[in-house]
Amino acid sequence: MQNLLVGLPDTTSVTVEWAMSELLRNPGVLAKATEELDRVVGRERHVTEGDVASLPYVEAVVKETMRLHPVTPMLAPRLSREDVVVAVPSSTGAADGGGGGGGARGYGIPAATLVFVNVWAIGRDPGVWGPDAGEFRPERFAKSGVDVLGHDLELLPFGSGRRMCPGIALGLRMVQLILASLLHGFAWRLPDGVAADELSMEEKHGLSTPRLVPLEAVAEPRPPAHLYAAGAGL
Ligand code: HEM
DSSP states (O other): OHHHHOOHHHHHHHHHHHHHHHHHHOHHHHHHHHHHHHHHTOSSSOOOGGGGGGOHHHHHHHHHHHHHSOSSSBOOOEEOSSOEEEEOOGGGOOOBOOSSSTTOBEEEEOTTOEEOOBHHHHHTOHHHHOTTTTSOOGGGGTTTOOOSSSSSTTOOTTOOGGGSOTTHHHHHHHHHHHHHHHHHHEEEEOOTTOOGGGSOOOBOOSSSOOBSSOOOOEEEEOSOGGGGSTTTTO
């Protein structure tokens, strides 16, 4: 059933809308991403897919968005095939596991248990991300090497293992390219009278987590007017 919930339009647009929301609430981050685009792409042409690999700060913005706002807060359910103890660092205060791991510290999970992995909670856990876990700070990825490819278990917006998202390459590339194009093509601000700290960040809870209320923002052209003609600058 999970593949009914995911796919291109919803997953990518939900992620881009959260990214834009965070950027509008964090003008310093928005300015830094825009500066990177001006430096790498300039203002005389549009962003192309080939530019994405040269935009590490935009990539970090996407990762930070996926950390705080994973499209599917719970991964597809798993069923444990055997007794297992999931080891955890002692700082989390987990009890001794009783699931067949010889008393190792961790969580004992008996065979045939339905397991839900809450990536939303993992992404906001100060025990994993530090005391600023609730802040939108793409810089945290500058030197960390943590990626969204399913190997780093603290960041699993596309899941992990055999059932991880088969659309990851397309989905990731689309989010990066759409976001870069929006930031490069327009100067963004909140509507008059809406302060950054007043912007609603409430989520609609369900199998996916879009914004509760649609984002409203004002866009003004940045590059020269002739680039907005159909097909120009590509
Ligand atoms: C930003 C974009 C996307 C995100 C964040 C996303 C996220 C996810 C997640 C979290 C899962 C569950 C993985 C697990 O439980 O380990 C999933 C599964 C899946 N995704 Fe995506 N997805 C995205 C884009 C796409 C695209 C573009 C496609 C298809 C073209 C796609 C097709 C699927 C399918 C078919 C599954 C079910 C796989 C299975 O159950 O074996 N997704 N996705």
